[in-house]
Amino acid sequence: MNAPITRLFGVVIVLFALLIVWTSRWTVFEANALRNNPLNKRTLISEEKIDEGKILADDGTVLAQSVSHPDHTYTRTYPTGSLFSQAVGYAITATGQDAGLELADGQYLRGIDTGISAIIGQLGGATQVGDNVYTTLDPKAQRLALQLLAGRAGSVVALDLHTGAVKVMVSLPSYDDNNNPSAPCAAPSCSQLNDATQSEDVPGSTFKIVTAVAAIDSGTFTSDSVLDGKSPLIVSGVPLENDSNTNWGPQNLTTALVNSINTIFAQVAQQVGRATMTRYMKRFGFYSKPPIDLPPDELIASRPFSSTTGHAFAPGSPNEDIGRIGIGQGGLLVTPLQMAMVAAAVGDNGTLMVPHLTDHVVNPDGQTILTVKPIIYSQVMKASTAQAVGLMMRKVVEEGTGQAANLEGVSVAGKTGTASVGATGSNLTEPWFIGFAPAEDAQFAIAVTIDRTQGEYGGTVAAPIAAAVLKTLLSEQHG
């Protein structure tokens, strides 16, 4: 009976070999796929045990930090509450839900163990400590912007136009990221959407800057080119009126911008042509999600949409009403961030910088492990074009619709917008102001918009907010 016993033991060895092969599958060969499986809560639970780094403002104000609990887990709190909630976002490690910078900079906040520290960490079971993320955000200007919005739905985005650093990113309605943001909060008083990067607003006349840039930079017009500002004008078969149906007669491009003459800019856009307009829009960043360091899900691309189908037009589509797009209508929907980028490109001699919220990352030992360097997004226009359009924008503030943005001692260049929204005759408007300051040596660009006001004008409600925020940013820079 010995031979069958030997063979039987052989079978046992084969069975055990199977066990070892299968254990190897899960521990080695398929381990990564299993670790990354969305059903696997171990990653989340181990993240709860990480002392994640802080998120700080540019002056060191703590915007997000970890609090430890007796069971050696950590949760996040946000000392500034709803002030920075949209940009900072939230992280609920227990459920793996996160948003904003908490998501976008998660790898730094959790800390990346490399080399010897990874091995020692594994042996000792020491708490993993994350890196601190310093942002470009300016708490003083941010707080002011929030105050000036005074509870109205709207957004303020301010950029350092030489670097692309986002100094202010406010949008209302907001939410307090300390209050379990996983529970959907109720509009209109509360929203987790970051309207600065996610709203789809009609830009109205602020878009005339883009049209002017395309017109002058392509050589089709100069700031002195004269066109007929009659009203109404038939555009794409439908009459287009100036504000109050004013018949301006022949006016040059600068005066047309100062007085925001719709019919002239509609003609300009038509004569510059769909292809050229599209080219410049793309250079400004339209048609694609802005390359900012926020989660892609929290960004949308600014572009024209079909009023009949609701779908986005393909860039340069022959169905676009390019005349109306040229004055910021025609189905064009934009984000406040995109319009701040438009102003920034003009203010920075035609160079558009990639906007960013992360400034630098410091590890627990105090070493700076990452510094975000300014990156050029595109050279939108020639410097001469930027100067010409900048001068036109300066006149808007000095003499035209944007006079409320005038600042004592500082010159502001900008453009107002008052887009009609809602049904015809509803008198609902979307007031805008975009611009930069100081006009002669621009430092900061800004976009301000307020949603669905009762007939308010950009020049009266948005421009003063822009001016005050720009003033604060400039004073801080010099102070």
Added chain:
Amino acid sequence: MTARNRELIGLIPASLLVTAGFAGVFIQRANALSNISLTYGAIFLGLCLAGHMVIRATLPYADPYMFPLVALLSSFGIVMIYRIDATDARQQAQWFVLGLLLFAATIIVFRDYRKLEHYRYLIVVVSLILLVLPRAPGIGYEANGAYLGIRIPGLFVFQPTEFAKVGLVIFLASYLRDTRQVLVQGARRILGVTVPPLKHFGPVLVIWGIAMLILILLHDVGSSLMFYGALLAVLYVATNRLSFVVIGLIAFGLGAWYIGAHVPHINDRVQEWLHPLNANLYYGKGPDGSSASSYQLANSLFAQAAGGMFGQGFGQATLTIPGTHPVAFLLPAPSTDMIYAVITDELGLFGACAVLIAYLMLIARGFKTAVLARDSFSTLLAAGLSAVLALQVFVIVGGVTRVIPLTGVTLPFISYGGSSIIANLVLLALLLLVSDRARRPA
């Protein structure tokens, strides 16, 4: 060196493991060595030493490696259980004391274990009653859809299959000792296949029927596979006829396939086995409103993946879901069915392989005993007990690692559970009895 001194030296690895293990868990827990923990380890080692003394006094020639290997596995088990739940570890130690008492009793009472043959029908009847007890009203209880144990409220919980497996192997060894010649000689060739005579094959068919009944009544694929595998192993050793095994496997396969398709619980287990990472199954939303849930199996795989090659270290694995009151285990049944996954999580592929190799060495010693035995009953008994032990390890580790559908049997000597530790120590006692007689100088 005598076999017993060899055995004594063999206990050193177990003692080192207990000491290092408890120290490790304590350093991790409280950053300090506790006197209590070391006393605890010392008591456990004292028990192993007591077991050794029993063997030294009664079975001087028995295999010197089996007891140290069991001590190693048990001490490893108690450290793991302690790391998972300190209260369970204390109970496990108490069960271990009771197990050692039964171990000693088995050795003393069945000094001449061959008298077990006289009681073979009694043994098989008791075993069968034990098997169906979990289905008995009032005392049987159900876990995850399978009827795995009985519960006398306020007294104890008891898994009869652990004891039934020993009884069935004794019966098979005894029965096949008598009939093996007839089975071989009376066999006829039908269509080129050697078929045993039906008359003597009857009882074997009965076991097949029992295995199927376990499936139908208890919904327990694992135990069924274990019993039936043991039957085939003993049958094969007794007759050396591969065709019997093949016929047996086909019969089992057909039966299991038919029953699997018709008993919803078994079908659920198969679905979980095939698609453990299916999100619907994971959250217990199987097709057609079935109660299948692959949560446990999926988390077993996740735990193993977390362990990787070298593991996260003793005491490092994530066992519980933070913020739950009372504390909920991330991997259900970590100290019983799933202990292999926890071992892999903490000690990695290497640690898991070490455990499997320790089992393989123990099984090898068991088969060696079967080879050395001088009479058929002893050979069949040792081979059958070794085979059933091997199959039990395969069924639970195979279930945890998704080689086969998962069923709840314990990992012998390591898993938490009184029935398991006691029954397996009795099994060890029988193996040592056979070994002592086989190795006794003539």
